[in-house]
Amino acid sequence: MSLVTIKKLWKSYGDNVVLENINLEIKEGEFCTLVGPSGCGKTTFLKMLLGQESPSRGTFLLEGKAFPSEPGVERGIVFQRYSVFPHLSVLENVMLGIELEESKFFGRLFGKQRTRAKERAMDMLEAVGMADAAEKYPSALSGGMQQRLSIAQSLVKNPKILLLDEPFGALDPGIRADMHELILSLWRKNNLTIVMVTHDLHESFYLGTRLLVFDKVHTDARFPNAYGAQITYDIPVGKTQKALLEEIEQSIHEEIQ
Numbered sequence: 001m002s003l004v005t006i007k008k009l010w011k012s013y014g015d016n017v018v019l020e021n022i023n024l025e026i027k028e029g030e031f032c033t034l035v036g037p038s039g040c041g042k043t044t045f046l047k048m049l050l051g052q053e054s055p056s057r058g059t060f061l062l063e064g065k066a067f068p069s070e071p072g073v074e075r076g077i078v079f080q081r082y083s084v085f086p087h088l089s090v091l092e093n094v095m096l097g098i099e100l101e102e103s104k105f106f107g108r109l110f111g112k113q114r115t116r117a118k119e120r121a122m123d124m125l126e127a128v129g130m131a132d133a134a135e136k137y138p139s140a141l142s143g144g145m146q147q148r149l150s151i152a153q154s155l156v157k158n159p160k161i162l163l164l165d166e167p168f169g170a171l172d173p174g175i176r177a178d179m180h181e182l183i184l185s186l187w188r189k190n191n192l193t194i195v196m197v198t199h200d201l202h203e204s205f206y207l208g209t210r211l212l213v214f215d216k217v218h219t220d221a222r223f224p225n226a227y228g229a230q231i232t233y234d235i236p237v238g239k240t241q242k243a244l245l246e247e248i249e250q251s252i253h254e255e256i257q
C-alpha cells in the first residue's frame with residue numbers, strides 16, 4: 001500500500017486556485033523532490049502533507065486512512081527558515097520536541113523519562129554531527145549548524161515522512177554538499193520517506209529517487225488566478241540518470257578548464 005495517496009486534489013485560497021487536480025501516490029522509502037516556479041504552490045502542498053492546510057477538494061490518504069488534520073509526529077518538517085528557539089540550548093531545542101510529544105499537557109518531562117529524552121536527543125545530535133555543540137545557543141551557530149539542528153529536531157520524533165522546504169538554499173556550496181551526504185545517510189539509515197522542495201535541479205537528481213514538477217498547464221492573462229498548478233512531470237530518478245548527470249557535469253567542467 002502507498003504511504004500517501006492523493007486523488008483529484010484541489011487547493012484554492014478564495015478565488016485563487018493554487019493547485020488543481022493533483023493525483024499522486026508516494027511509496028514508503030521514496031525520496032521525492034519537488035520543483036516548480038515561485039508561487040506555484042509547493043509550500044502549500046507540503047503544508048497539506050503536514051496537516052497545516054487542508055485540501056479544498058479531493059482525497060488525501062495516509063496509509064489508506066483519511067489524513068489527520070492536525071500536524072502529527074509521523075510527519076517532521078524542516079523549513080528553510082530555522083524553527084529553533086533562541087532562548088534554548090541546542091540540546092534543549094532537540095529535547096523540546098520529545099517533551100511536547102510525550103507530555104502534551106506540561107511540555108516538560110521529569111525523572112527517568114527526562115533522562116531518556118536527553119539520551120535520545122544526544123544520540124540524534126551525534127547523528128547530525130552536532131554533539132559538541134549541545135550546550136551552545138542557536139545564535140552562536142553557523143547556518144549549516146542551525147540547519148542540522150532543525151533536522152535533528154524533526155528526526156528525533158521518528159517521523160515516517162520528512163518534509164523539507166528548500167532546506168539547503170541559504171547554505172554555502174561546501175556546507176550544502178555536507179548536508180546532502182547527511183540527509184542521504186539519515187534517509188537510508190532510518191528508512192525515511194522524504195518530500196523535498198528545491199529550486200535546484202541538480203540537487204533533485206543527486207538526492208532524489210523521483211522528480212515531481214509542478215506547473216500551470218493553462219493560463220489566462222485576464223484571470224491569472226483561475227488555474228492552478230498540476231504535476232507536469234513525474235520522473236523516476238535512477239542510477240542511470242545520476243550517472244548521466246555526473247558525466248555531463250564532468251564534460252562541462254573539462255570544457256571550462
Ligand SMILES: Nc1ncnc2c1ncn2[C@@H]1O[C@H](COP(=O)(O)OP(=O)(O)OP(=O)(O)O)[C@@H](O)[C@H]1O
Pocket residue numbers: 013016018036037038039040041042043044045
Ligand atoms: N495562507 C494563505 N492565504 C492566502 N493565499 C496563500 C496562502 N498561502 C499561500 N497562498 C498563495 O498560494 C500561492 C502558492 O504559494 P506557495 O507559498 O505555496 O508557493 P511556492 O511554490 O512555495 O513558492 P516559492 O517557490 O516562492 O516558495 C501563492 O499565490 C500564495 O500567494
Ligand SMILES: [Mg+2]
Pocket residue numbers: 042043044165
Ligand atoms: Mg515555498
